[in-house]
Amino acid sequence: MQISVNGEMEIIEPQSLEGYLSDKSLLGRRIAVERNGDIVPKSQFSEVILEDGDVLEIVHAIGGG
Amino acid sequence: MTDTIQVGSYTLKSRLLVGTGKYRDLDETGRAIGASGADVVTMAVRRTNLGQNPNEPNLLDVISPDRYTLLPNTAGCHTADDAVRTCRLARELLDGHNLVKLEVISKSRTLYPDVVETLSAARTLVDDGFEVMVYTSDDPLIALELEAIGCVAVMPLGAPIGSGLGLQNPYNIREILDNLKVPVIVDAGVGTASDATVAMELGCEGVLMNTAIAEAKDPVKMARAMRLAIESGRLAYEAGRMPRKRYADASSPETGLIE
Numbered sequence: 001m002q003i004s005v006n007g008e009m010e011i012i013e014p015q016s017l018e019g020y021l022s023d024k025s026l027l028g029r030r031i032a033v034e035r036n037g038d039i040v041p042k043s044q045f046s047e048v049i050l051e052d053g054d055v056l057e058i059v060h061a062i063g064g065g
Numbered sequence: 066m067t068d069t070i071q072v073g074s075y076t077l078k079s080r081l082l083v084g085t086g087k088y089r090d091l092d093e094t095g096r097a098i099g100a101s102g103a104d105v106v107t108m109a110v111r112r113t114n115l116g117q118n119p120n121e122p123n124l125l126d127v128i129s130p131d132r133y134t135l136l137p138n139t140a141g142c143h144t145a146d147d148a149v150r151t152c153r154l155a156r157e158l159l160d161g162h163n164l165v166k167l168e169v170i171s172k173s174r175t176l177y178p179d180v181v182e183t184l185s186a187a188r189t190l191v192d193d194g195f196e197v198m199v200y201t202s203d204d205p206l207i208a209l210e211l212e213a214i215g216c217v218a219v220m221p222l223g224a225p226i227g228s229g230l231g232l233q234n235p236y237n238i239r240e241i242l243d244n245l246k247v248p249v250i251v252d253a254g255v256g257t258a259s260d261a262t263v264a265m266e267l268g269c270e271g272v273l274m275n276t277a278i279a280e281a282k283d284p285v286k287m288a289r290a291m292r293l294a295i296e297s298g299r300l301a302y303e304a305g306r307m308p309r310k311r312y313a314d315a316s317s318p319e320t321g322l323i324e
Binding site (some may be wrong): 005006007008024027029030031032033034037039041042055057058059061062063064065 | 158
């Protein structure tokens with residue numbers, strides 16, 4: 001199935017959000033995730049099963065004024 | 066000094082608020098922020114690079130949320146919707162921390178605040194439980210409206226972002242100060258220490274700056290200069306300056322002179 005992550009299309013196997021983040025070495029890092037416009041709390045990463053067409057935004061903190 | 070400022074539910078020990086952009090590296094960021102004495106430190110929220118080295122240092126490793134009051138901004142957002150989404154992501158990123166710096170910037174070369182979008186975003190964020198420190202123009206009526214909406218601090222510009230021109234609008238800032246009850250913090254436009262002092266002498270509760278420190282030749286030294294400038298300006302404001310006179314007024318007694 002195909003999902004969009006930070007504006008890039010990606011083909012992935014069906015899996016949980018936690019599984020996806022783990023594959024990307026992002027689990028446990030200071031990030032926040034929005035899925036289809038809604039925040040996904042960290043506590044729900046394992047419960048959320050990604051679906052075809054999902055749009056994810058994964059963000060972190062950087063320097064800014 | 067036991068001087069503090071109250072911004073919403075936050076009690077701040079320093080009247081200098083600083084940004085973390087434009088530094089050479091995270092090490093310099095950490096040293097400059099440390100030298101500034103600030104406890105409110107702004108940060109931006111951006112897409113994570115998925116190919117990134119997982120061991121790459123993160124801003125939050127240098128600017129620990131345990132030591133500093135982090136103030137996520139909405140820089141780069143041109144619409145109220147994007148600003149609100151960014152704030153919600155920031156709140157999740159910082160484990161429920163609800164203090165944000167709202168800025169909705171126009172796409173023009175002035176980077177002037179888009180006050181129409183800013184007002185709209187401020188209403189949504191306040192309703193959603195955020196404590197909103199809002200970057201805005203120096204329009205006294207808009208400042209009043211932002212206070213009425215429930216923003217915890219109103220932050221008018223002193224000059225365009227990153228311009229370093231110093232306060233170009235002391236009369237507007239003074240007018241805003243006279244009318245608002247929430248803290249007024251000058252955000253943007255400061256170029257050097259004396260600019261920060263001028264803002265504080267006007268009676269501002271604080272100054273937020275980034276470029277003036279980060280783009281100094283020696284950012285760590287400038288951070289300390291700004292810390293002292295803010296403190297000096299505040300003390301001078303509290304002390305109350307002498308009246309201006311048109312003619313000289315001798316400092317030594319004019320009686321008892323030898324003849």
